[in-house]
Amino acid sequence: MNKFILGSKVGLVLLCAAVMSACSANAATQNTAGSAAATAVTAAQGSTAANVQLAAVKLTDLVTFDEEDSVTAWTAADATDITLAGTGATVDGAGAVAKDGSVTITEAGTYVLSGTLSNGQIIVDEQAEGTVRLVLNGAQLTDSDSSPIYIKEAGKVVITLQEGTENSVTDGAKYVFADGAADEPSAAVFSKADLTINGTGKLTVTGNSNDGISSKDDLKIMSGTIEVKAADDGIVGKDLIAVQDGNITINAEGDGLKSTNDEDADKGFIAIAAGTFDITAGNDGIQAETAAVIDGGTYTIVTGGGSANAPVKTGDQGGMGMGGGGGFGQRPGADTTSDQAAAGGTPPAMDAAGTADQAAATASTDATATTETESASAKALKAGGDITVSGGTFTIDSEDDAVHSNSNVSITDGQFEIAAGDDGIHANSLTALSGGTINITKSYEGVEGGNISISGGEIHVVATDDGVNVSGGNDNNAAAGGTQAGDQFTSTGDHMLTISGGYLTVDAAGDGLDSNGSVTMTGGTAIVNGPENSGNGALDYDGTFNMTGGYLVAAGASGMAQAPGEESTQYSVGLSFTETQQAGTMVHLEDADGNQVLTFTPSKSFQTVVITSPDLKEGSYTAYTGGSSTGTAKDGLYTGGDYIGGTPFVTFDISSSVTWVNESGITTAPSSMGGPGGGGGGFGGGRGNRTQGAGGGTPPADAGTTKPADAGTTKPADAGTTKPADAGTTNPADAGTSTK
Template structure:
């Protein structure tokens, strides 16, 4: 019997780090608990924003499911199997355990069955009452059924379908199913199984699902290999209890979800785990959607959802409007759950019909508008945790590219993302410890109740906030009116923690935006922030404590903030008298002529914040502007080489944690941060 750990244990593996005293054995972790005590790739985040290093326990496919020996069994011999030769409207059975009647072949006993030939309007039925394993070999078959599933597995202990090496196999169903009575709604897929189902082998299987789903198992669904092509009127691949993929070349075109699990009543089920393979998914709704946990160890993925990012909902950004909250757009159950507020027209049939206005509602309002929920169009989505351990991903999604209703841990891999909404979103924690992330299009780049970056490389382009902790003012214009999005818990506990890696942000809204605090102890952060004076390259409500790493933040000056005056590392905040053109090089040198930093912002800027371990208390420095550098450039930051032709802007001495500058020399935070500036702490207008 298949073995897999429970969904609650998966959450514990992801959230409970070694040495983490705050970790509870309770299998249910609330959002507020996760915000206050989540462990992110070597970081524990506490209520006061302090960070303590711990080691995160990683979650992999082997933690979720154990593949049985027979899952990989592709062998068979003619003398120990039953041969089934399909011949148009009938079949010839040579052996025991199966019979052909009225165009259908029914298998009633455990054993091995070898199928070949064409069944023009019939069905393969498995009805094995002894709960044994039925292993059948698709050895070059073409099975069509005009009014039901092509393969209907009614009962068996387990079924294994082997795609014989070198063969091409195809199954298709009709656009309309005929059921025994109105209470019957199964089968509902071209290949349908009420038992655990495994597909293995190296052959090819083409599935044309004209009625509903392509391949569905009401238990466990495992795919070990083979080439599988699916075109589905609704979902491509569905496993109720789990979907586990060892390898394969999978191509899915689905009006609904590409790959999904559906068990939302048992916490130890409803997950998806993928070890390797090549996946090409075009889905009207979500690309890969796990009801509970999604774990990906490797593979190559091309995912397009909802027609791509160009079909994302039109939103109004956080143009200096303050700190709003946003409600979630899609939950674990197919992206649609009570409490969401998506209201645009679904791409496919809605799972939840519009509510009928009640009499009570009419007494308090003269007009009640019935709301329907929008189809979820996310790339990778989970109602629980997402763990990406490796893989190559190209995602073009109308909604979030990677979305978790709980936590996301990204330890390795390469992600190329274009999103109509968030690039990466978690309701609780986003933990990035490795890999390379390129978000070339998004509304908000990386968003979570807490975000911790300890390694890897992340490049973010956003039309609103680049990195957003605990939400912002994000309204979607749907049906002629605004609509709230993405809710988080109390922002007091929310922290953006950066302890390593490289983060580059190009944001139209705020660059780094935390409704709580920011803690930075390592890594390199480059922000090419807004040109709009209503936003800032840095925006935080609590404090920004920096003790290590390199920070460069360029942008508009109207709402500029620097690091907090409680920081252990020195920072310089310069406000230029006029807007500087994009590409204008600036260099900061010490009194001995050593370059502290040479940088060319990619956008127009008037405010520049620099924090480096090389800035020393009592040190004398000079800022230059213009000129050129012969050094090696990456994301506007130059290393080595020679800087020439620049003009001196200002010389100064560092005597405090944050040195505020204009062209005349050292000034105060109030001069630089606009009306209501927050003094030495660098707070912007309340």
């Protein structure tokens, strides 16, 4: 992801008060949708923790429901009765005329429809800008060559689903237009006026030609049971879609629920207060042209056939090559020549044809990165502007990203079960997670953003590449030949991962916590089971890592191991093992008085473990391996109880912010990537194209090896296992004393 490509119509107000350069660079492209909605972002670079605040935007900040939207009652004396019978209809009352199989309504008022229209149309053509109420009272409407309900003109139309009734609207596969140049109507229920659906009855809509329900203005759903099957999009509201409640099922070949206005930044949004949604879509599940605001509801969303249908992704997990001063390493797509030059090696010969091919491929990638075609998008929840979720229960199985914003994502509450073929949660600008429970059981990259702030909630991530990834740019993943290009990020150093609270676990085949910039951690708990190959690291950052509070344990391979930097005020310990330790090998750290600092069982094989805790002070410590604990385990981390039967690994003293140890005592970082001051020499360059720096650190024995050939493939079928049933927040600070 080389560039920010923020949608020109961003959902909510983005107010950059004192922002990172990554945010300020984009401020000019961000517009408004809803004067009451505001996002405030403040952040500071380097060793100062980013302070990020996103406004708690609600549906009521964006949408007003008037009395007409809610009224469902009617009386026969005040209504015109329309009785449908085959290809004709009988009208009893004023304001409507039946002719040639169609009923045309020309006056404001209430019209009650019942019976069956086998091949005809209800046309609303009210020129006085009044309100027309259509009460579907057991009505079955079919038109073989146009929209059965066609609203040409009105101030507003309200469709009321009468209590206890079942109603249906079905169109034909091909429309016949009076004007050959016309393309409207284009849905089984089609409105050129504001449209509201209310009531407690049921409506089944089958759009055989194109869309199911479509409004060229506002579309509001107040209540009712609505089932839509569509050849293209399910439910479309150009200016907005607002759902107060209802039971909505959509099966669409295109997008499920969609707003489309890309000409007015105050429109084109989707706002949902509550309801039950079951959406199966060939493309995006819920797509807002500008903003998406969700206060609550229950959602089951499957897009593009689900995560199992995702193309195989390549890139971003490139191995690291070193050794002999002439080795080099880069991830796929990196500049091989420059990497070799930095490492002091000689680039291989490249013929003109190869160079031309590479240039063409690069140009193609750059071109496709500037746009995201609808045909390639199968995201579950997607917005061109901000996505704000303050509640709801989501079960998502997406072929593409599960949650995707071209601007910012804010999740303050809710429950998410996510299986994604690409990113679990992605924002081009800021991803802010401050509450709720997020369980990403399958993803290519778990949580991604130009900047990421985690301040609360419980988050579990399983990723075949990076678990938490901070960088800049649009994520281009258009399928080509059944393979997706990996996310291509620029390592600019001006992006930030901030962890100030919450509970986070990561199981990543690539980097665990990855910042193409800096990291600051002031609170919370983070548990990382990182890569088993030395081409990635459990921790990976290009700038600084300022650790001032919270609990972090990160286990993984040694090839690119890093620890927090020496500017940190909280102490960190890195354990380095000569041999790879098997998954399930317990690691225990205690102070000189036998007080437990950490007891942890990594779920994958590992060669390094980085520990940082407020319990670490200057003084003597002993690390053990093996053994068992009588404490309570959650995600491999034990609290309370006694540690028994372990083997002493090393005893050492802490006297500086970062201490690396092996079985012989204090040492340097095993990969010379231990972070600033983390021991040994350093590597120059960004993630994926690091070369051995002048610091002269000694590479690990396997440093010259590349990542396994299958590293870019999708996650094995069993990789999306759920978190343990006892998941809840833990705090290593209350760990009990140990005995051996």
